[in-house]
Amino acid sequence: MSAPATAAAQLPHAPEKSKFGLFVQIAMVLAVITGLELVTVYLPFAAWLLFTILVVLSAVKFLFVIFVFMHLKWDKIFCTILFFIGLTLAGGTMWALLKLFGAEASRPVTTMAEPPAAAVLVA
Amino acid sequence: MTTAVATIDHHHDPTTTTGIPNKKLLMWAFLASDCMFFGCLISTHLIYRLHPPPGTPPAREVFSIELTSFSTFILLMSSLMMALAVNAIQKGNLKSLRWSLLTTIFFGCIFLGCQVFEFTNFVHEKHLTITNSILGTTFFTLTGTHGLHVLIGVIWLTGMLIYSFTGRLQEKDAIDVEMMGLYWHFVDIVWIVIFTAVYLLEYI
Numbered sequence A: 001m002s003a004p005a006t007a008a009a010q011l012p013h014a015p016e017k018s019k020f021g022l023f024v025q026i027a028m029v030l031a032v033i034t035g036l037e038l039v040t041v042y043l044p045f046a047a048w049l050l051f052t053i054l055v056v057l058s059a060v061k062f063l064f065v066i067f068v069f070m071h072l073k074w075d076k077i078f079c080t081i082l083f084f085i086g087l088t089l090a091g092g093t094m095w096a097l098l099k100l101f102g103a104e105a106s107r108p109v110t111t112m113a114e115p116p117a118a119a120v121l122v123a
Numbered sequence B: 001m002t003t004a005v006a007t008i009d010h011h012h013d014p015t016t017t018t019g020i021p022n023k024k025l026l027m028w029a030f031l032a033s034d035c036m037f038f039g040c041l042i043s044t045h046l047i048y049r050l051h052p053p054p055g056t057p058p059a060r061e062v063f064s065i066e067l068t069s070f071s072t073f074i075l076l077m078s079s080l081m082m083a084l085a086v087n088a089i090q091k092g093n094l095k096s097l098r099w100s101l102l103t104t105i106f107f108g109c110i111f112l113g114c115q116v117f118e119f120t121n122f123v124h125e126k127h128l129t130i131t132n133s134i135l136g137t138t139f140f141t142l143t144g145t146h147g148l149h150v151l152i153g154v155i156w157l158t159g160m161l162i163y164s165f166t167g168r169l170q171e172k173d174a175i176d177v178e179m180m181g182l183y184w185h186f187v188d189i190v191w192i193v194i195f196t197a198v199y200l201l202e203y204i
Helices: A003-009 A015-040 A047-069 A077-102 A117-122 B022-050 B065-090 B094-124 B134-164 B171-203
Strands: none
Touching (some): A047 B171, A077 B022
């Protein structure tokens, strides 16, 4: 058998050799982002800015895990589509519920404690 | 003459219509549905935080952000070890697989231990129970359900670790470990969302 045929047969294993280093690097990035999130909540910035920063940092962590650790980057696109269908439905439901219950008309008639700033921002 | 080495493509399966191993497709469909399940639980918690009834204890005084950050770090590291376990079985390296699985189980148990400590502390020190306030109800339901997912994951991992010693787990069975890995990583990403939506947002 020719050499190129052998190389082609071994091809699926070739990129996996470097995955160890990639996984460790991603894990370190995730740990650093978690540290940044923790520091962020103590920064003296406006609530909306802190909220945006936290959401972006969480989204970055989320995407790193699903695309690298969960192999979506190397799998067929259909896996990504399937998962994002569920994610979109979940996100849409959350958005709809928070908008619905965040409306002024949804406020309970009984006296309430003051809602936390973050809960108001989410709605 | 050189002999071609038989290799396994772990990301594609030409024998199925979709080109994706059926087990993997099933797991992704399950995870997509679990997204909606957790989405509803997180929404419920946030809605009741939006309209806290009188007498609701301030969450900032109840939560321990240091402990939760430590738990988050532990779960992220367990995800790394799980990814390395999948990588190991895909190369047919059983020794590496066993060590990676053992470390993942260890980290999973630490996370569960932290959660048990947190719950015990909330009930006995902060007097927050699942029945005495809406915050307690939504918080314990959400994080408890996540903890149950972690427990199921730890049991699954332990079963796989024991199975690896029977000699029947080989490189061709990597899909079984990968499925388990997908579940474990999903538990991790759910925690990423819970950590921000439930804990960190209370501090801004």
